[in-house]
Amino acid sequence: MPSKAELRRMRWSLYWTGALSRRLIGRLLAGDSGDRLQPRWLPRRWVTVVYGDIDPEAGVGVLWLVSHPGHENGTEHTVFFERCGEEWQSTGSASGGAADENPPRRRPAVGSTGQLGMIELNGGGGGLSRAHLLRNPDGWTSAPWVGSHTLRVAAEVDHLLVGGRRIQVPEDGRLIVAWKSPPSTVRGGVRPRIAAIGPGGAELSVISPRDRMDSYTWSLLTE
Template sequence: MGVVRRVLARNVPQPWWIPRRVLTVVSADVDATAGVGAIWIVWRPKSTRARERLALVEWHDEQWRYAGGGSGPQDDPVDVDLLDVRSGGGVLSLTRSIDPPRSITAAPWISCAKVRLGRDVGHVLIGARRIQNPKHCKIIAVWASPYIGRGVRPVIVALGRDCAELSRIGPHGSLDTHTWARLIEELQPACFLVSVAASEDFWVFVRAKVCSTRAHVGRGIRCAMVRPRRLSWSGVRDSVSGRLSRSGRDHGGIARIGTNRRGPRKGDTGARA
């Protein structure tokens, strides 16, 4: 748990005696008040077989203990304008027990998220905590929550060098407010009404004139499903634009685009002209 001690001492998390070409500590975060921490590690970062590992720790029995984690292939590079958040998973607290009062449902849930920031971001707020943007613009954020609310993350806000808010993403959001503003502006005059579902899928409803390269095909409601996982700003823009152009030959009504055949969830409504 040397990395945790280094973070609490406000030192760089990378141990001096470990070569970065072998193991790189990308970021580490400790919430001393909640007694939880997270470490983001990459094994052999320059290799084609580089792997990432996320480790979650907890202050338990008067010492820092490993609570759980996971590993997988290293993420592809992402072009981040201001803010990009990806879930890092979570584990049940070490205080869990099969008996009351510390039953499984009563024990806290420890979660983390990988946050990538733009160069113009000076600090990021994870709930009420403020974290400085490092030079490589990557941080890991950790928090504890009740087990029943384990899918809810804190509001994450990107602040500029002058501490002005640049963008934010809510507890269930998939894209930050700045990216949504650019998406709407670039695809004008289409009108968007976004309904964010509880899972990773969300639907974008567009009412606009959809034209093909051959001829104008009329006016109607087009419905495009976008999966936000591993999507940068350009990926979202190209996904929506491509689906709209491919739906050009469908006259009138509601065209369901994508592989999800369930359609919008209950409560989702299309945009009105």
């Protein structure tokens, strides 16, 4: 059972992530880049906004935040939001995992330390669509899955294709993508195909929906 101090930290975490995410959702909807969301008034040593992604057609989005980056108590936070009727609302958050002490300033090339493949698939999470359940309180079996994955992308990649969406890769190569899967018997839904595209338009590597490694890394292992 959580202690009183742990409960206070949990309540405070829910409060500040909710308040901040409402501002950031508005900026994403206004067209701001996912890696340019850090408010000027918010010191990065307190909270760093790593990335935000929104899929207006699917009606889902996600934010990647880090509180106290570089400290022993630093924590990563994932905040989900969905279009509920005419409004976008925060629909859940998850905290956990130590924050990266030394995040890269620029993207490492493929094969470098910490960047084996073209696309490194890191943490992920999600749940049943809250927007669907608000409309259909008894629709648990028909609810889509709303998910996200954090990625680390090599310097050779110009942009990603996540399903049919084009996403520009930020300078440091770290990003998070949101996706929605149709109702599925598979726990966690089915992630869309993720393709790494080079500056000339060539497809460099792919992570298929059920794979954990990209095709570039698989080819290295088979060789």
